[in-house]
Amino acid sequence: MEYNTDRTQLHMPEYGRIIQQLVERCKELENREERDEMAVAIVDFMGQRNPQLRDEDNYKHKLWDHLFILADYDLEVTSPYPIPTREQLAEKPKRMEYPKLQGDFKFYGKSILQLIEKAIELEEGEEKEALIEVIANNMKKSYNIYNKEHVTDDVIFRHLKELSEDRLDLTGLESLEKSKIYHSTSRNKNQKGQGPTQHSKNPNRHRNQQNQNRRK
Known part of the structure; x- marks a missing residue:
């Protein structure tokens, strides 16, 4: 065997x-x-x-x-x-480099870095400002989702300056309309959870009134 x-x-x-x-x-x-x-x-x-x-x-x-x-x-x-x-x-594979986006800014994602580089390359004008708005909006959404707290535009601009290594300084940029920047809106509690109206408190009120009239 x-x-x-x-x-x-x-x-x-x-x-x-x-x-x-x-x-x-x-x-x-x-x-x-x-x-x-x-x-x-x-x-x-x-x-x-x-x-x-x-x-x-x-x-x-x-x-x-x-x-x-x-x-x-x-x-x-x-x-x-x-x-x-x-x-x-x-042979062991080469050690992969860690993404540049680490630490406090990791929740912004690698795509934000790519957009920042693209914005830096663009010349001053409407196209660049439009891309800046896209970057700021996405950064603010990511911040609010990850940290679950409200963040001001100034914080986003400061982070953007740091991520771009001071090559894209928006902290004093007045041409960017802040009204176009994303704002997280909380639901109106009174709109969805408000109490019943005066007429809806007692749905049988109208029927009881009719019965009283008949008895008279």
């Missing part, structure tokens, strides 16, 4: 023992053409056994990389893609 501990190690268990054995058989072939043909057949078989990979980008490239991993990087075949090495696949 053959135990798994006596068999060749599975370098990628998700492909199973059968594909691992096929790869080992491919390595033993002395003829290069036969190895190339068998390698192509194995890659196609791997794709059939793992159809979910077809939804990924460059899935064929990944299958060929997996083939060399299964062969423990010891397989001389003609590959349509660069042959990976153990060192390349073991």
Whole structure:
């Protein structure tokens, strides 16, 4: 009886023992053409056994990389893609840089920074002022949603100045109409929750009056 501990190690268990054995058989072939043909057949078989990979980008490239991993990087075949090495696949990915928008201003979002850069590039005029209004409106909405409190326009302009690294100073800009800046409106409590009117307090009042008249 053959135990798994006596068999060749599975370098990628998700492909199973059968594909691992096929790869080992491919390595033993002395003829290069036969190895190339068998390698192509194995890659196609791997794709059939793992159809979910077809939804990924460059899935064929990944299958060929997996083939060399299964062969423990010891397989001389003609590959349509660069042959990976153990060192390349073991290399750690580069550390991703954190977004510039952090700390107290993270709730504004990256799109605000992009809009600010666009506004800085524009020449003075109506188009630039219109974009500034869009930026201020979105900043104020984001602030109110995240902090759940009212914020004045001056605070928004101060934040905008800091986010733009003083390249977009709106703190003293008089041409921007503050009436166009978003203001959070609270619901009128008396409008929706007001009490019943004098006539709606007693819906049977009119009917009772008629009955009294009949008795008279």
